[in-house]
Amino acid sequence: MRMKNWLDKRCDLTPNRIALIGAGEQLTFGELRLRARQTAGRLAALGAGKSDRVALLCRNGLHVPELVHAIHYLGAVLVPLNTRLTPRELEYQLQDAACVCLIYDEAYRAQVEAIQEQLPQLRCVRTDELQSVGSSGVPLQAEIETEDLHTIMYTSGTTGNPKGVLLSYDNHWSSAVGSVLNLGFTEHDRWLAAVPLFHISGLSILMRSVIYGMTVVIHERFDPAAANRAIQEQGVTIVSVVSNMLARMLDELNGKRYPDTFRCMLLGGGPAPRPLLEACRDQGIPVFQTYGMTETSSQIVTLPPEFSLTKLGSAGKPLFLSELRVMKDGTAAPPYIEGEIEVRGANVTRGYLNRPDATAKAIRDGWLATGDIGYVDEEGFLYVLDRRNDLIISGGENVYPAEIEAVLLSHPAVAEAGVIGMEDDTWGQVPVAFITLRGGVVQPKEEEVLAFCRERLARYKVPSRVYVVEALPRNASNKLLRRELSKLIPTGEE
């Protein structure tokens, strides 16, 4: 289907509405369009044209949506890069996506210099230099074809090279429409993006902004006090978070209440610890759990507003344009039986760039096999248990790290927890735990924590060891990186 360019259409409708609020600056949709069109002319002068891939290596800021829309005015394809990657990892993605240019922030100059040694042909331009590039008079794309490619976004993957997820205009559109039919929207809404804009959680907020006509408040990095201030003083009504961010906001909030205008804490990024959800409930924080991934253009399953208390711990129901099933031994599992989560819908990717085999393996008849484990209750609400690749099998029993982590987090002294499986001669695997402690508490002995677990978990689920560490490894979205945990085991104990 052909549609008018989204930013142009939005400016036809509400040019004077605030589109973006950043550090000391705000832009209306009309101003954003003006800047995006100027930037498009500069990117064209660098050689970017229709269907070309343009990579961004940028911190969060107002310049990101400007660049995103500029890229789409050219009919080019956006390739957002994770700023925490090593030069070698970035080179892989730039080559795999055959990017024609890389726009980067000054902060990443060292990485880009290393990249340029390996990829001397790649045109690399700093965002501050881009301002002085003369604009080419190339005509901008007034219309889009919804089937066209909009974004290539790499998923970290647990093994092997990352895969470039292909996202079309229609994928983003369907995601935004599915979300508004669940969460609603009014012109007074303001969505805080303190998650990275190079991840789908952040990019999807920018898409909703232009489609709904919604103000987005962009934070350069997540800071719990700043996030709380945005809610309390700047009229933010919706925030995207993962559990770790939410826990830190709750701590910082220190018993204070959010104003009644705050209506949605959208909690993604994996299973959430029940004590955290209960603490939010007790403090009147409207948490909406959600389940999604790059391949689904963000949310695909979200808890509807009226179930946020009665279905605590559930990720909810598939959005209006999406479907869900739990597969076990090749058939759809009945309620309460665990299996692999499969999803389908207009927001689901058509596949991976240059990976016909991986695509064919992951997507069959439109159903994407997520690799995640969960079950649905008798009313069809999804409960996500874990990522399949993290599953620990001990003495023939399935052990889900998230379940053990939730118990550890309910201990009053524990701030964060991560669990992995370690090889064991007797049981095949045994769970091993890593925790960080809250400040100002008496440090518990390992045996004390183990005793706490034994009271709450079947024997085979109790960790064989609990290591107290300074910090847990997390990615840029603050998701726990379980596969990095084994590196934290003290030397000599591996």
Place this chain on the structure above:
Amino acid sequence: MRMKNWLDKRCDLTPNRIALIGAGEQLTFGELRLRARQTAGRLAALGAGKSDRVALLCRNGLHVPELVHAIHYLGAVLVPLNTRLTPRELEYQLQDAACVCLIYDEAYRAQVEAIQEQLPQLRCVRTDELQSVGSSGVPLQAEIETEDLHTIMYTSGTTGNPKGVLLSYDNHWSSAVGSVLNLGFTEHDRWLAAVPLFHISGLSILMRSVIYGMTVVIHERFDPAAANRAIQEQGVTIVSVVSNMLARMLDELNGKRYPDTFRCMLLGGGPAPRPLLEACRDQGIPVFQTYGMTETSSQIVTLPPEFSLTKLGSAGKPLFLSELRVMKDGTAAPPYIEGEIEVRGANVTRGYLNRPDATAKAIRDGWLATGDIGYVDEEGFLYVLDRRNDLIISGGENVYPAEIEAVLLSHPAVAEAGVIGMEDDTWGQVPVAFITLRGGVVQPKEEEVLAFCRERLARYKVPSRVYVVEALPRNASNKLLRRELSKLIPTGEE
């Protein structure tokens, strides 16, 4: 595209939300589904199946959405009939659409008896009889194909036989999505349907209800006091009206204010008199003018919230999925130049049933020629002047009845006004006016009203006669039927 049945999907998401409130009764989405599925089984027992056309001749009530969803559970096509039509007019539509059965309310028994004399093969069942029909065990359609036909709705047309407008699931879906991206939605919204459900203005509210998960309050007939009470006491936040309804609500309101929760008076059905818009503005009533028709599945152009005051009198901008142009002499007219309004978009019909010629004439390259006259200002806001078929050409000058009516309505004694063109030997046509008077005022002389017009209108626009009448002819949507006005001329004066 395939989608899950909308009512099933809605019940997956929010089964316990209130779907419908009628006289002394309310239904959740779950209850509505249960009833719709039972009704589907009964319709199937009457012989209705996939792709069959099922006609409804019903007053407004909770049984209408029940029947609408039942028809779609069968994959059948809805043919809503206007209850004000004569048996002969109804017969035409039933035959043209090849309806397999007609479900009607007791109130229309006489019309249906007359129809059955002419169409003895047609299966006609009263809604109260339907309850006792045994259900057939036919499997219901769990999925829809969005390209499939959903509704055939006849447009009154100004000449000749009415035409059956073909509306697909995608047309209704795109209309609902376009509307929510302009007006927004929260789960606290309640939309009052006091317009007929057999017209697109009413039916589209039922579609939004199931797509958004929104409560609809259904009034059997429009009553200004009841409509005001629904806003003041029953939490209604949005009302669909035409100007005549709005004027009566404003009169009845008698200076009182609506609560702040009331957020949208959606005003369609043709150009609105400026004095009415100004009175609403002065009383803080949030009026959103809109422009649409059966062929566009309701709204296609609506004023965005922030322009309701600054663009008073404009119908607004085309919704997110729609486009607009004003054509004059075969090309798009510049701002402020009047021409025929053409529209395009995913909510626009693919054409008319059994009328390839009329379809080809009305729709070219996706653009629907509406027959309506208007212009856009320099910012692209649409101002609808009149329906082209009502255009009066007098002495070579174009005269738009709505402009003259607006002047008449600004006279303190005038309650309603309608203007038509009458043949004239000298000028070709001359405008003639019909007015009703407000209660409790001194009845003005015709000469006095004409003098009032002469002060405000160019000479060629001043009516040659002004007739004071008891009531103006209106259709079930309260739209003025100008072509009926000439019948009001006293005998001997024609």
